[in-house]
Amino acid sequence: MPPLPALPASVPLSWYLTLSGILFCLGVAGFLFRRNIITVFMSIELMLNAVNLSFVTFSYKFKQVDGHIFSFFVMVVAAAEAAVGLAIILTVFKNRQTLEIDEVSSLKN
Amino acid sequence: MDAILFLLFAAIAVVCGINLIVQRHPIASALSLVGVMGALAILYLLLGGEFIAMAQLIVYAGAIMVLFIFTIMLLNAGAEHKSSARLWVKWAGLPLLLILLGIAWYIPHYLTPPSDGVNFGAFTGGGPEPIGKSLFTVYLLPFEVTSVLILIALLGAIVLARKEID
Numbered sequence: 001m002p003p004l005p006a007l008p009a010s011v012p013l014s015w016y017l018t019l020s021g022i023l024f025c026l027g028v029a030g031f032l033f034r035r036n037i038i039t040v041f042m043s044i045e046l047m048l049n050a051v052n053l054s055f056v057t058f059s060y061k062f063k064q065v066d067g068h069i070f071s072f073f074v075m076v077v078a079a080a081e082a083a084v085g086l087a088i089i090l091t092v093f094k095n096r097q098t099l100e101i102d103e104v105s106s107l108k109n
Numbered sequence: 110m111d112a113i114l115f116l117l118f119a120a121i122a123v124v125c126g127i128n129l130i131v132q133r134h135p136i137a138s139a140l141s142l143v144g145v146m147g148a149l150a151i152l153y154l155l156l157g158g159e160f161i162a163m164a165q166l167i168v169y170a171g172a173i174m175v176l177f178i179f180t181i182m183l184l185n186a187g188a189e190h191k192s193s194a195r196l197w198v199k200w201a202g203l204p205l206l207l208i209l210l211g212i213a214w215y216i217p218h219y220l221t222p223p224s225d226g227v228n229f230g231a232f233t234g235g236g237p238e239p240i241g242k243s244l245f246t247v248y249l250l251p252f253e254v255t256s257v258l259i260l261i262a263l264l265g266a267i268v269l270a271r272k273e274i275d
Contacts, residue, residue, distance in 0.1 A: 007112040007113065007116075008112055008226065009111075009112075009226070010111055010112075010226025010227055010228045011111050011112050011115045011226060011227040012218075012221070012225065012226055012227075013217075013221045013225040013226070013227060014214075014217035014218045014220075014221045014225075015115060015119070016115075016152070016156070016227065017217035017221070018214050018218070019119045019122065019152075021213035021216075021217070022123055022126075022210070022213055023123070023145070025209055025213065026123075026126040026130060027126075029130055030129060033130065034130065034189070035189055035190075036186065038135045038138075038139075038177065038180065038181055038184075038186055039129075039130075039135050039138050039189070042135075042138055042139060042177065043130065045142060045169075045173065046126060046129060046142060046145060049146060049149055049169070052149070052161075052165075053149055053152065053153075056152075056153050056156050056161055056235075057156060057227075059156070059158070059232075060156045060157055060158075060227060060231075060232050061221075061225060063232055063234065065234050065240055065243050066243070066247075068158050068160065068161050068235050068240055069240065069243055069248050071158075071161055072160075072240070072244075073251060073255065075164060075165070075168050076259065078173065079168060079172065079259075079262075080258055080261075080262035081262075082173045082176055082177070083263065083265075083266040084262050084265045084266055084269070086176055086177070086266075087270040089180060089184070090180065090183070090269070091269050099184065100189075
């Protein structure tokens, strides 16, 4: 068995960006594959979180605070989106008695 | 030490993220999302973003996820039905996943110079004071517009979720 590579003294910036990419792809996968409307919504939140991680990483790289401000705004928009989105989910459930997105297809065709 | 902390919390984030999309019950997905957000808050701390880390914990893991869990409870959401996808459709995704992981590793690895390393404590401009200064000087207009956005979202949520009053 070959010896494990030594851990670097400082974490490369690319590791953070890779983690961000992986989390974003997981969010996309959940958005595409899940059929429960609440889980789809949570996948969107996961994507927003992944983008926030890249913002903060680049903020570290350029030693500027602007990335933090952007991720702060992303959080605000996510909060507003969660409030409106969950209200829409409540209304859909009230009218259709279902949370499966395949059954809410009135706009199809 | 930094690398160990990063790998630990990155692993927690990825495992919770995978758990989010494979669980059938929405409440398990919501708890996994809380795990992702907590792990990301620690990573923000490692990157020197104290304010963002706390905002992540309070706003995301606190407020937004409570809203989600409250909705799941209110709608009494049950487990999702089994998918009827054919077997080859499930396995066809595996090579695509490997290619995607390769791209996700390759592009950042070769676009960022290897000398760029993240050391805990090397960037201290992420505390509340620099963020407050920046918010109220350079980003004053977006900050104020944000309040209008929140107001609109509030009104929209009330209008959408209210009971019809005869």
